[in-house]
Every structure is written in C-alpha cells, then in structure tokens.
Amino acid sequence: MTRPRLATLAIIVVALGVIAFALSGALLNLMIFMMIIALAAQGWNILGGYAGLSSFGHAAFFGAGAYAMAVLQTRFGVNAWVALVIGIALGALVGAFIGFLSFRSGLKGSYFALITLAFAEVARIVANSTNFTGGAAGILLKLQNGLPYLQFADRRYFLLIALGFVAIGLVVSWWLEHSRFGAYLVALRENEQAAQALGVDVFAVKMKAIAISGALTAAAGCLYAQNYLFIDANVAFGSWISIEALFAAIVGGSGTVLGPLIGAIVLLGLGELTKGLSHGIPGMDLMVFGVILVLSVAFSPNGLVMLMKSLGLRAPAKEREA
Amino acid sequence: MRRHPKSLSRRTVLKSGVALTSMLAAPGLLRAEPAPVKVGLLQPISGAFALDGDLAKIGAEFAVKEINEAGGIKALGGAKLELIVGDSRSNAEAGAQATEELQSAGVAAVLGGFASGIALTATQTASRYDLPFVVDCAVADTITERGLKNTFRFNPNFSMATAVALKNLVKLNDDAGKPIKTVAIVHEDGLFGSGLAKIMQEKLPPLGFQIVETIAHPTPARDMTNVVLRLRALNPDLIVPSHYFNEFVLMARTLQQQRVRPKGIYAVFGGAASSYRFVNEFPEAAQGVMDCNHWGDPKSPITAKLRETVTAAGKFYAYNTPINYSLVKVFAQAVEKAGSADRAKIIEALAANEFDSGIMPYGKTKFDAKGQNASALPLNTQVQGKDIKVIYPAEYAEAKPVFPING
Amino acid sequence: MYSPQIVVEALLNGLMLGAIYALIALGLTLIYGVLHIVNFAHGALLTVAMFMVWLACAQYGMDPYLAILFVAPVMFALGYVLQRFIIGPASHGKDNGILLVTLGLSIIIENALLAAFQSDTRTITSDYSFRVVEIGPLLLSFPRVVGFGVTIATTLLLWLVLHQTDIGKAIRAVAKEKLGASLVGISVPHVYAMTFAIGCACLAVAAGLLMPSFYVSPKTGAAFVLVAFTIVVLGGMGSIPGALIGGLLIGVVEAASSLFLGDSLGQIGIFLIFIVTLLVRPTGLFGARA
Secondary structure, three states, rough: OOOOHHHHHHHHHHHHHHHHHHHHHHHHHHHHHHHHHHHHHHHHHHHHHOOOOOOOHHHHHHHHHHHHHHHHHHHHHHHHHHHHHHHHHHHHHHHHHHHHHHOOOOOOOOHHOOOOOOOOOHHHHHHOOHHOOHHHOOOOOOOOOEHHOOOOOOHHHHHHHHHHHHHHHHHHHHHHOOOOOHHHHHHHHHHHHHHHHHOOHHHHHHHHHHHHHHHHHHHHHHHHHHHHHHOHHHHOOOOHHHHHHHHHHHHOOOOOOOOOHHHHHHHHHHHHHHHHHHHHOOHHHHHHHHHHHHHHHHHHOOOHHHHHHHHHOOOOOOOOOO | OOOHHHHHHHHHHHHHHHHHHHHHHOOOHOOOOOOEEEEEEEEOOOOOOOOHHHHHHHHHHHHHHHHHHHEEEEHHEEOOOEEEEEEEEOOOHHHHHHHHHHHHHHOOOOEOOHHHHHHHHHHHHOOOOOOEEEEOOOOHHHHHHHOOOOOOEOOOHHHHHHHHHHHHHHHHHHHHHOOOOOOEEEEEHHHHHHHHHHHHEEEEEEOOOOOEEEEEOOOOOOOOOHHHHHHHHHHHHHHHHHHOOOOOOHHHHHHHHHHOOOOOEEEOOOOOOOOHHHHHHOOOHOOOOEEEEOOOOOOOHHHHHHHHHHOOOOOOOHHHHHHHHEEEHHHHHHHHOOOOHHHHHHHHHHHEEEEOOOOOOOOEEEEEOOOOEEOOOOEEEEEOEEEEEEEOOOOOOOOOOOOOOOO | OHHHHHHHHHHHHHHHHHHHHHHHHHHHHHHHHHHHHOOOOOHHHHHHHHHHHHHHHHHOOHHHHHHHHHHHHHHHHHHHHHHHHHHHHOOOHHHHHHHHHHHHHHHHHHHHHHHHHOOOOEOOOOOOOEEEEEEEEEEEEEEHHHHHHHHHHHHHHHHHHHHOOOOHHHHHHHHHHHHHHHHHOOHHHHHHHHHHHHHHHHEEEHHHHHHHOEEEEEOHHHHHHHHHHHHHHOOOOHHHHHHHHHHHHHHHHHHHHHHHHHHHHHHHHHHHHHHHHHHOOOOOOOOOOO
C-alpha cells in the first residue's frame, strides 16, 4: 500500500485549487459535485476502507448533515456556518448511535452493511413523512449570497471551501496511516480476534471510526444542501449517495488516502464523458458507464490508486504488506 | 507545405457546387443567414421520467420545425431556432449540471424542467447567469416564490390547479343532484401527492364533502390490495387519487378486481387518468375516470397533428407534448417582442407582454409579478369509451360528463 | 376499526404476496448461502425475467404461467454465464469486487432495458388478471392464489434438488467447506455458477407469477430488492426454509401495518423488523451460526 507524504497531498490540494480558479460554468459545477462526492467517499473510506466495515447506508450521515443544515437555517434562523458545525457533529452522533447498536451486537460483513442500509431507509421514510423536516415537499433554502450565508456569487469560493473539506479528509486519512489508532483499525480489519487478543479495545476503536466517518460524510451532506439549496428525503437519505460514496472509494482504492478523491473524479468525469454517447437512445450512456465500471474492477481490483502504482505512474513512497 | 493545384481546384468546384445546391434549394437565402437563436430544452431524457422527457422533446421539436419552416424569427431577419436538449437524467444534480451545459452552449433561454425538484435547482442555476427559464409542468408553488427574476412558469401551479379542480367538482356534483357525500383521498407520499392531499383535506370539508379517509402509499408500490380493501370497507362515494402512472394502474385494476365501484374517481394530476396507454390497455378499469390535469386544446388542429406524430413514433400521447410545443411558441413570441436574443431583453419581454398560448387552453398567457402564468388552467377530462374527452370548462368541452358512473 | 372480514382478507392477501417475495428472496438467500455474496443485481435480473415474460405474452400470445417454462431455462443460462464468465472473474473473489461488479451489472442491465424498451410501463392482460377466488364473502385474487401454490411447490422442488441430486449435494458441500469440496474434485466455479443460475431461475418463476397482476418497466425490480433483503436476513442468510417463512411473515406484517399505519409508514415496520432481527438474532430465524 502506498502512503503519500503530506507534501504530496498539499501539492494535490493546491493544484486542485489552482484548477478551481480556472474553471467556470459547467466544469465548475461538476467539480463542486465531485468534491462533495469525494468527501462523502472519504467518510465511507474511514469505516469501509480502513476498518473493513463496509456500509451500504452512508446516506444516513449525508442526510443528517443536509437536514441539519436546512432545518437549522430555515426553521431556527441559525447562521450557516454554525449549522455546518452542528450538522457535522450530528453526523458523528448518528454514527455513534448506529455504531453503538450494531457493534454491541457484534455485527460485521454483510450484516453490518445491511443494517446501515436499513437505518438509512428508516431515516428516509421518517424525513419524508414528518412536518418538522418539511415532509415530502422537502426544504428550500433561501438564496442569499455572502460569506456569512456560506453562499457565493462567485462559486469558485464555494469550490474552495469544498476543497478545504476534502483536504481535511485527506489529512485525516493520512493521520490514520501514521497513528496508533489507524494501525488498530487496520488490525481489526485484518483479524479482529488477533487485535482483541493483543489488547485493542475493539468496540471503542470501531466507535471512533464510525463517528469520524459519519462526521465527514455529514459534512458532504451540509455542502450539498448549501450548494443546491433544495433537499428532500430522497435526495438526502436516498440510496444513491450510499452507492456513490462506496463506488468512489472502492473504484479509487479503498483503504488508501487518495482513493476516494481519485475515484470521485474519475467516476463523475466518466459519467459526463459518456453523456455524449447516448445518440438519442436513453440509457445508452449509463450502460457504457456500467461496462467501464465492471471492466475497471476486473482490471484494477485494488482500485485505481493501486493500478497507477503498478503501472509505475507514481513513485512508490513506502511499502507495506496489504 | 506545397499546395497541390489539382486538389485545390477540385475543392473549389465542390464548394461552389454545394453553394449552388443550397441556393437552388432556398432561393431566399442569398443574403448571409442570421445567426440561429439557440434555445435549451431541459427534460429527463433518461432515468425514471424518461418517458415524459421523450414526449416533451417531440412537442418542442415539432414547434421548432414549424417556426423555422414559416421563416424563423422575423424580428431577427428570419433567424432559425436551434433546439439544444439537456438531459436532467430525472434528478436534481444532473438537472443543474445540464443547465450549466446549456448555458455554456450559449442558449438564449431554457424551457422545461418537468419535475419540481429538478425545476427548483435548475432555475436557480440559471438565475446565476440571468438566463431566462420558463418552467413547464413542475407544479410546486415555491418555484415562482423565490423572487428569481429569470424564472417563469407556463403551466398552472398546485394551488391554481386544485382551485379549478374543486370548483369543477362542486359543479359536477351539483349538476348531478349531489350524489357525493363521502370522499376518500389516496395519494403517493412524495411532494406531489402529499401536497395535493393536504390541500384537499383543508378545502373539501367546507364544500360539504366528508373525508372518510386519507391513505398515503409509497412510490413504487408493490401492491394496492391493502389500499383497496380499506376503500371497500369505507365505501366512499368518490375516490380522489393522486399518484404516478404505475400506482394508478395498479389501483384501478385492483378496484375492478375487488369489485369496488364508487360513484366516481376524480383525479387531480392523475398519473394514468388521462393516459391513452391506460385507456388502451385497461379500457374497463379506466372507464369513467375523471382527471383535472394539464391538457391541450382538443379542438386545435395542431393537437391532432401532434397526436399523429407521437403515435407514429410508437408512443402514447400525453400532455407533455402539447405543453412543450406551446412553450417553444411562447418563447418565439418573446424573442419577436424583444427583437433580440439578448437574455435580459427576453426576460423583459416575457414579463411585460401577453402571448398566444400555443395549443394550451390558456387564452392569452400573461406572467404575473412572480413569473407565474396567471391565465394557466387545467382542464377536466373523462375516459369515455376508447377516448379521453374534455368535460370542463364549457368552451373546450367535447362531451358531457358521465356521472355518477356506477348508479 | 375494520370488520374482521377485511382484516382476514388483508392478512390472507399479505400471506400470498409474501409468498412471491419469498420466491424472490429464495434466489438471493441461496446465492448468499453458497457464494457468500450479496447479489445487488438481483432486482435488475428480476426485471429482465419480467420483460421476458412480457415479451412471451404480449408478442407471442403465450399464457404467463406457461411462459415460466420457457423463461426459466433462459434465466438459468443467463445466470450461469453471468457468474461464471463475468461476476466470478471480474470480482477476483473479493467482497468489494463482487459488490461493485453486481452493482455495475445492475446499472448495465437497467439501462440496457431502458435503451431497448424505453421507460414505458408494460402490462399484460390475461384472463387471470381480474379473476377472483370467492371463499364465502372473501374475494381472493386468482393470480395471488396461484402464486402461493407455485411458491410452495418451487421451494419444495428446490429443497429436493439440493438434497437429492448430485449437483445439489455439490452445492451444499461447497457452501459448507469450499476448500474441502475442491479437494475432492468439485469444480467450485461451476458450482458457484450453477447456484447463481438456480437463483435466476427462481426469479423467472417469480416474474411469471407477478406479471398477471403487476407491471414491468426498467426499474421495476428495485421495488422488490429491499424487501427481499429483509426476508433473507429475517429467515437467516442462506436458509431456504427461512426465506419461505420469512417471506410469508413479512407479507403478513406488511399487510397488517399498512392496514393500521398506512402503506407509507407501514414500510417502517419492515425495516424495524429488519433492524431488530439483525441486532437481536443476526443469524435470523433459521440461520446457522454466523
């Protein structure tokens, strides 16, 4: 497994920032969406990649963030930045709640994946039928530009903020790879019993992981709400985001620092590129997208990061047994 | 690089040949042709609503062709309209992205949107560029209540449509000697169904109708038997359903199977209630179903032509086609009045003028201060025999309502 | 309150609908029990089977129940090919790989169907569609009654296949001890593919039972996937009798909760059962030790 240096990460972030300032219109919009998905995927990667606990329900966290952002601002007049912080905290809390129940029962593998899915679905149905969350009509945020509102007439600033969050996600992942906590996570992914025997408090480690994971994905939800200014239950808690998050992380390389970011850029970029292929036949483009996806799994089973490495595109920094 | 004289001359000949043919084909175009006016159509070409997007596209294309064949935009020296279709993929993010792409393609305006969630984000995206956006059948009232200067809506919104639906329901009931006393509302639990149920729950009781039950169900629904069993137990005089096509079909079939025969089924924006596919495939279950929905003027000769075009493409006609046909017509008039393809001028023209409403039964389209077409109204239809007939209002009616349907 | 007649009718209907859910879950649980994968393409494959039944009925005038006899072998073959030549090799036997490949396949299938058939809703009208079985005052939908009977028969048949035939024994051997089975000369990829194929054939039966009273569009299968997962978990992942009992139970719960809570919130009932089962008894009603 490659461990990029902090300097490399800094260069990547700065490069993306420079690119951001050259963008406008459709590309800018696309890149903002890419960053939101990348952030959601980074959250997924902490739990699914490093700790080996694949979730099918990260929509629960994404939705928690998005709804916190929307409800706090529209119902309670809370400042956008404060709402953002609360939204992220709520994501961590929801993570802790789901984690507490499932880890106490010792769920892992498919069982854990399915229970997260069920939690996200319950959240979706509740949000869709409760007046507090705007019910089925969803919530429309007010359009008002300015720094205090976390909305910008020049959307490049919003992109920079999203990029900032992605940078935090990168640093968190980098820290995982260099800390004792991260080592515990990987240890329990590889062999939980052995980790336990060595005195690792497995439950506490998992709880921390799901809280961090939930917080990052919730941040993505907050940014989504703030960027599109409209959410409803199917957007915020829909299975689409659970799938996007895990797709991006796994395609890019699960359990790697750069995997989720690369996965998100490649997948969404590919989605846009294939758009032109439909030739008036609906579905053609997404079909091609699916084929490329399957091929990419077939030919780079460990994710694009690993594929790049094996093709010698990146100088390997440090080696570690995967 | 050394030029090859022979190939050069051949190219020249070819070129002049092309020029000659185009001259022969269109003798009026000897002068340089004015730049075409690009108009964006945002519709769900793929995804869950692909069928609607498809029908909308047929209507818009038909109008563009008609306008171009009649000499294009006269105020711009006969400039042709060029339709650029953006695929919203039936979801809001892709709708915003497609709007950005239409903006990059340099369109003078965007038409369409189709679903409320998509229209909300897409109009907001367009507002960043002061790009005029005329929404079609997305019904959420909020679309025109955000103070966006660029946003207009051609079709009636929720409140307008339900007001008409209720008014006509009262008339229908009164004319038949008030056979309806009890009503059951069945709705899908999304923005559209829930919103409608809420309004109905508020407004029906003061009009003298007793609501015996309001039943929500998810989309997609796997089964309607439980809903229908409840209806059978309650035995309401009238069922007011609002859901999408599939659930409507399931419910109507199950009603027939379970022998539930209310005095009437009165849908508002009913998914299948005014669908020719439904009538064609389940004539018995569809019989007598009434709907209050977007509907083109049945008496216009163009309606017949659009229907032919849609049928020839192997599809079933629905309201998306006449609406988007008419949208393009309204846009073309706005450009004529603006005398320019400049966005600000088009917005100004849209806000200030009255327009012919194409083949929608709106009389003169006039956008109010919020951008809502104040003249927009839905029509009441009823499935009669193998056809869908307009029953209200009188000026568009093709047939008298058959009511109550089951004695 | 509802009259007892309505309640009985609703519960019976739930039981019969649950049988069809069970049939869909049967393939899923079998695949899970042997391959240990969660097949995310299951819903899309159900849609494929439903389109095949629709084609047979609408284009060739076949009886929907008779069509099962033609569609099942085709689905069987399709399932075999998919697992043997696509899912197996492309996923490299990794969980994440399988997840992505089956998800990718479902995207491909859904959109291929969209390209081929557009997003129109297709229905068939057969003599059965509106027929009812009258038991006293109860009106039971004829297609549902047939569905119930055929599901029980299919489950028995599947159980017999697994316990009485060579391939069944091989499948059970691989499910229990993959390495051991391969050591005694069983071709694991072949057994995997056969299992997947049987799962797909079950979908063909479910499709034939659904079509007389349901509809198909490229996204139809998705409506049944989550409920099938719930059944698999409730019954115990990999358990055939578990899937049947789980399916019937979920059908009844769904009917009861939609009668008393409404169809919309009633769905929560299903997920709560799902969550509680996982938390309290993750092995499900009939599952072996996790």
